Amino acid sequence: MPVQGIKAVTTARNGVGAFILQCKRLDFHYCDWAGSSRGMVAFLKHKLPAIAKENPQIEIRVSPRPHRHPVIKGQYINGREKAICVRNLEPEQIVNKVSLLKEASGEKLKRIKKPVSSINESVRGIWSPFHGEYKGI
């Protein structure tokens, strides 16, 4: 019998019991003067209050960033940040970008080929030649 390490009692798996949205904060940066922020300013005036009310679990910060293109930055629970430049976009397009940031997991984008990933032990166990009944050839 090989030496076995002490097993962890539980592993945190979001969503199995309680669910916590991964996006914790959204930063909106805009410029009052520049034309590329026109859609962003309209978004902040007319669309953002409703979005903030719908998503009380997300902290929302709005701050000017003069002489720069408008940017939305999402902060995630895993510590990563996702930034989207929204220059020259209409308010409706910015709403789509906000929902993208909200629904994202914060992980780096990866190409995944297998749909199911599991940390559980195999339910059926590993096949052993020394167990089970003898099957004649």
Next chain:
Amino acid sequence: MFSRSALARSLAVSEQLCTRPSVTRIQASSSPLRSAAASFHQKSYAAQQATQTTPPSSSASSSAPFTPPTTSTTSTTSTTQTTQQTKIPPPPQFTTPLKASESLLETLPHLAAQRPHFLTALIHDRPYLITEGDSVRLPFLMAGVEPGDVLRLNRASVLGSREFSLKGAPFVDERLFECRVRVMGVDAEPLRIKEKTKRRNRHVQRVTSKHRYTLLRVMEVRVKGVEELREEGVDVVKE
């Protein structure tokens, strides 16, 4: 019809939806309070009814539990009701009770008692072998769901444990098990660039694609016991 347990009724789906080989939306919510109450859906509903029936001013609305509170109710009750107001799925409309052979009822306790279980769930006719706690990235973007929603997968081909498995022909009856998944969000793949060339031509066309996928987390995989099936009503078929 036949009697069903309260939890099963709260999570069950209509027959029209069952005939489609996909999932059924259980609850539409994104706020943490509502999603935390998802697994105790029936309880939250009962609590909602209790809050409505306790104040005397809203006694008129107790007969119709989903009407919004009247203006005479206090602001605290109205806030709790707006946060707990959830979409309750239509109850299932099974025309015939579950049919099970005697041998199935004899051997099912062995399977139900041996945990953990695995399940080959089918979504759009594609199999996903899942256990409790797994995360699934569907190969498509599921429409009409938000992060935090709870779905119940009602189509499975194999149900099993370490030593026993129940194979459907071709599907296991959805009243024999419960499998719920949580919508975690939307993931995207890295931008793919495919270079297309024509012969004897220097021009290279670059086609880009970036698909989006729905992330799920398996909350529960449970095989119902014989007593539970008997409570819900089962027709024993003699072989």
